[in-house]
Amino acid sequence: MRDHPRLPTSPGFWRSPLRGPWFTSVLGLVLLAGITVLFLTGLVSYAAYNPDLSRVNDTTPDKGILGFYLFAWPTGPVWLYRFTQGVHVTLGITLIPVLLAKLWSVVPRLFTLPPARSLAHALERISLLLLVGGGLFEFTTGVLNVQLDYVFPGSFYPLHFYGAWVFFAAFVAHAVLKTPAAVRTVRRRLREEGDDLVAPDPGPPTVSRRGALWLVGGGSLLLFLTTVGQSLGGPFRRTALLAPHGGKDPGGGPNGFQINKTAAYAGIAAAETGEEAWRLVVTGRTGTVRLSRAQLLRLPLYSSSLPIACVEGWSTADQWWRGVRLRDLAALVGYDGDPPDVFVESLQRHGAFRRAALRSNQVADPRSLLALYVNGEPLSPDHGYPARIIVPAAPGVLNTKWVARLTFGDL
């Protein structure tokens, strides 16, 4: 038996015969495609919050030029956010094994000595630090927000948003430098001897490189199959074993679909939502109107089939909502033509989601409702009784529950 070096800074320390440019290149090319899609769907998700409309929608201070691309989020197709955010979360979770395998495959390079041979080498290593650190940070904060939204304070958005830009900048630099060689390696199966990733003193193989790739792919497939059901819905929902709002049975009946925060969690007491106590306060150009639920029910009521799609990736099938059009409520307080933006406030006294701003295009859409009914029955307390907002194609967080006040006017 020979002695093997005991310090990870020595190349002989790393003995897995799996490491080499082919293995690293295949994983790298998968991540090149996957992380690009994650970045784009992430930017889109941020735009969907209408962060440039009001500080209420966005706690990211001084996003400055990073918000350059923001646009008015459309109201159709109604499944738009369901799709983009379903892809973002499902793909992110599916890529975890690939990311970990990729990091494992290049880990010897982390320990290379000397730390920098030249200025160029030093810059490259710093960019790798941003790449690895940024990648781990983005995947960790994303998973934490999906799995543990009750422990994650409102600061998730700025953290994940700034982190995404740092990570993606390092990612682009890395991709520009490495992609051509990775493509060549995968296409032509270059000889691997002499590459710094190849163990100079390999241990006996326990699995082939292809076998190892199948393992990584199998792990990804398993994560995919236990996550995607929360977005697909229907019979697949029960397969979403890993998704906090997926497998759990939300109960039957018309109100039997996923609940994010319950009335009890939001601190909504039955006494404040009863017919006697509750009034909707609508303010606009011509003053303020107070409406009881009975008065609202005498206004023209309309129906819309719309899903709820949460930033956490889960979504519901279309539910059949019935209520008063937001644009009709705008007309009540002096906006007969094109309606303006609206600021929505809930009875809820604490928590980041108790208020939201909606853009004029969302108010104007005839499918946007102050809903009083869902699937033919009054809203349940947990789904926002006596009244909630429902807007097509918007992130769930804009669909404020237990609405108390609507203030129309350009924000």
Ligand SMILES: Nc1nc2c(c(=O)[nH]1)N[C@H]1C(S)=C(S)[C@@H](COP(=O)(O)O)O[C@H]1N2
């Ligand atoms: N007042 C209030 N409204 C709210 C929330 C909240 O915490 N408080 N959560 C929002 C979020 S993040 C989502 S995804 C939807 C979920 O609606 P549901 O619980 O009826 O499915 O409600 C939104 N409306």
Ligand SMILES: [Mo]
């Ligand atoms: Mo949400």
